[in-house]
Amino acid sequence: DTGVSQDPRHKITKRGQNVTFRCDPISEHNRLYWYRQTLGQGPEFLTYFQNEAQLEKSRLLSDRFSAERPKGSFSTLEIQRTEQGDSAMYLCASSLAGLAAYEQYFGPGTRLTVT
Amino acid sequence: AQSVAQPEDQVNVAEGNPLTVKCTYSVSGNPYLFWYVQYPNRGLQFLLKYITGDNLVKGSYGFEAEFNKSQTSFHLKKPSALVSDSALYFCAVRDSTGGFKTIFGAGTRLFVKA
Numbered sequence: 001d002t003g004v005s006q007d008p009r010h011k012i013t014k015r016g017q018n019v020t021f022r023c024d025p026i027s028e029h030n031r032l033y034w035y036r037q038t039l040g041q042g043p044e045f046l047t048y049f050q051n052e053a054q055l056e057k058s059r060l061l062s063d064r065f066s067a068e069r070p071k072g073s074f075s076t077l078e079i080q081r082t083e084q085g086d087s088a089m090y091l092c093a094s095s096l097a098g099l100a101a102y103e104q105y106f107g108p109g110t111r112l113t114v115t
Numbered sequence: 116a117q118s119v120a121q122p123e124d125q126v127n128v129a130e131g132n133p134l135t136v137k138c139t140y141s142v143s144g145n146p147y148l149f150w151y152v153q154y155p156n157r158g159l160q161f162l163l164k165y166i167t168g169d170n171l172v173k174g175s176y177g178f179e180a181e182f183n184k185s186q187t188s189f190h191l192k193k194p195s196a197l198v199s200d201s202a203l204y205f206c207a208v209r210d211s212t213g214g215f216k217t218i219f220g221a222g223t224r225l226f227v228k229a
Contacts, residue, residue: 031215042205042219056214103149104217106159
């Protein structure tokens, strides 16, 4: 399967702990996105990379959140000092780059539960 | 600021009947519009998009959507619903003049009854 993969699929952590999620995009996709989805809501944009450059970041992303995409391949999303409000599904998506608006391909998500 | 509204939390339709899932949007520039579908325990899947050109766009699984600039709408349609179409549908918009941030609606659950 050459789709977008995410690891882990589920993560349970205690409040105050740090967590890190990984996303492997489709290999030829230059663009990578992170979203957060809570029950009953659509995906909420967190951040966007083109290759290794983080070009856009939501104001919703507090300083406890950080994302990287070293070498423009896989990406990691880290949440420091987790809070119960961070419990959500974290989605990664990738797309081709170019002037056209290409559709995004989503991974299965990482479900985070903060206890 | 960009925004998307899906006014119906749920749409119920009988199998074989036409279906419409509504979406309205707001952007500063020209919109790029998308529909995605989420089946239970599966990731979001792309259905179709409008970038420019013909206002009626066709996508996967027999779905189509009509872009209406004056009404700022992008309703999803299918002439004949299948039980297997039952899923959660998301409308999304990106402003052509402002970065790559994509805004998703809250979703509409489609229930097709046999």
